[in-house]
Amino acid sequence: MDSTSAVGDLPSALDSAALASRLGEHRPAVFLDYDGVLTPIVDRPDDAVLSATMRTTVRKLADRCPVCIVTGRDRDVVQQLMGIDDLTVAGSHGFDIWKPGQGVISPDSLGDFTELVADTTATLRERLADTDGVTLEPKQASVAVHYRNAGPQARQHTRDVVHALLDELPDRLELIPGKMVYELRPAVDWNKGKAVLHLIDVLGLDSDDIVPMYLGDDITDEDAFAAVRGTGIGILVGSPDDPEMKNRVTAAEFGLASVDDVARFLSELGR
Structure with missing residues (x-):
């Protein structure tokens, strides 16, 4: 069934x-x-x-x-x-x-991911600086990249930045799907x-x-x-x-x- x-x-x-x-x-x-x-x-x-x-x-x-x-x-x-x-x-x-x-x-068993989230947030803030319509929302165990208010070019740039970072840290970060948002969190079960x-x-x-x-x-x-x-x-x-x-x-x-x-x-x- x-x-x-x-x-x-x-x-x-x-x-x-x-x-x-x-x-x-x-x-x-x-x-x-x-x-x-x-x-x-x-x-x-x-x-x-x-x-x-x-x-x-x-x-x-x-x-x-x-x-x-x-x-x-x-x-x-x-x-x-x-x-x-x-x-x-x-x-x-x-x-x-x-x-x-x-x-x-x-x-x-969940552990502390403060340093990983802080480093991820800092990297995204640097790489997405001056990207119109994109907002970062740092959280305790993740960072959300909101692009609902961004134009087509800014959305594509944001996607490229997020996926490049995921490729750099494949064993440490994972992407949570969401509505007009990319959310990166520790890659744990x-x-x-x-x-x-x-x-x-x-x-x-x-x-x-x-x-x-x-x-x-x-x-x-x-x-x-x-x-x-x-x-x-x-x-x-x-x-x-x-x-x-x-x-x-x-x-x-x-x-x-x-x-x-x-x-x-x-x-x-x-x-």
Whole structure:
């Protein structure tokens, strides 16, 4: 049986009897990506501030069931953008996992990549200096190169610079695919899916009465969809009409077309 589906073939999570049946009397444990799920994708990453309505919705849901944020953003950045600092957060694609009242709960085996990320950021800053429309976003365990606002020539130059650096450090860096962004991170066997499984374990969410539920929109969320498939529920956020969803196949089993639909879904789930 194929474990992936085309985006356009996904049943909506808003009116799916199959999803309701899967949940039944079980309690959901909800894992949420941030950009593209709780907030729309914006031209400037710093502008992706959580709306007051969505903040209230997330807080109400967290009163009913476990809620964790799983994001490529640095933890402190996403907490500031949300205006919420009392939820468990897996930031930096799961390299920085933090729980309120307990602190950092990342696996000790991940190690410290501060020097590698700093050197990579400095090299990109030098090679992309004066490249119009390109923005660097240094993070704890990666550096993102945003090119959404760049013209065709600047985009090509950015691609050339990024791939040249990857060729120079093939055993130390890898490229994370994303929406109008190149993100370079340490080449280690870790991703959002492994972070979710780690959270399920350390938070004690692996009991029979709990169903893990993951909502994400990006290619990096596919690891999490695959991780929960079979025992949990994956929900892809995005319209099939979006050019960035063209030809996309996903391990998610249900879909939501927009951030507004996410708000409706989470509101119903939190009742």
